[in-house]
Amino acid sequence: MKVVILDDWEQFLLHHPKLDMLKQHFDVEIYHDKPTAEVLLQRIMHADVVIPIRERTAFTREMLEQLKNIKLIAQTGSGLAHIDMEAANRLHIPIATTPGGSSSVVELIVGFMIAFSRQLILLHEEIKNNNWKDAVGISLENKTVGIIGLGKIGTGVAEIAKTFHMNVISWGPRLTKERALKQGVTYVSLDKLLQQSHFVVIAVRLVPETRKLLSERHFNIMRKDALLINTARGEILDEDALVFALQQRQIGGAALDVYSSEPLVPEHPLLKLDNVILSPHIGWKTDHIFNQFLTVSIENIISYFHDHKPIRIANPEVLKR
Secondary structure (H helix, E strand, C coil), X not given: CEEEECCCCCCCCCCCCCHHHHHCCCEEEECCCCCCHHHHHHXXXXXXXXXXXXXXXXXXXXXXXXXXXXXXXXXXECCCCCECHHHHHHCCCCEECECCCHHHHHHHHHHHHHHHHCCHHHHHHHHHCCCCCCCCCCCCCCXXXXXXXXXXXXXXXXXXXXXXXXXXXXXXXXXXXXXXXHCCCEECCHHHHHHHXXXXXXCCCCCHHHCCCECHHHHHHCCCCCEEEECCCHHHECHHHHHHHHHCCCCCEEEECCCCCCCCCCCCHXXXXXXXXXXXXXXXXXXXXXXXXXXXXXXXHHHHHCCCCCCCECCHHHHHC
């Protein structure tokens, strides 16, 4: 049987020792580039199992209908927005997932908060230019962090923020006062969160109700010294409105790991601003998460084919047919 691993752009998995376990049972092919749709289809058309890295490859209805041998998509991560699940269900293609990744995103969010409050990027550049700049940083203690969405990532940020003795407030489209209270977090309205927070953290999924959740009106009511942090999805905010707010110094700054279109084009206005910290969608990308993704994907595959006990199937209804 043939297993094809896609999208290992960083070549982290190329010589991973866990692959030996998979190769004991399967013929394994691994790819590290970004192929055309035609080349991609040639690679996976006869695969029994495909392991995609996160959401880098879109599995459209047209593509799924051409995968005549496919028996399992061993998805890394839990996101399924890139897969036409209606078509997968109709074609009886099970999708196994590998939950996890939230801890790495939490680390990046906290890193953004510290880098901004202590001016690390600016001071680093000043020292490289032989300028020993006197500067007073901003302490996180007693500051307020407002978390939009209190899932695994939001809860993780809240836990760390509390160790810094920060005030933690939260709002979410489906968050309740009772659930926030269980996490030791104060529930507030979205407007109050934006008005009170020194740090605004976006930690919600991209769904129809969160698309462009933050608009020009919201940036206008934020604190003038606030840092907006987005490691979720670029489409959750109005990027043009955010750029304008940053240009006009309506807010203190933004730390962004995601964008409405990736990668950023050379003329993108965000690249011309001095009150932003930008990273290339690396929130989930750590050695721990790559190891976890591969380990659990292999476990899912072995359980499905050799133990005949499918686990972590996102669409278990296809197994009953």
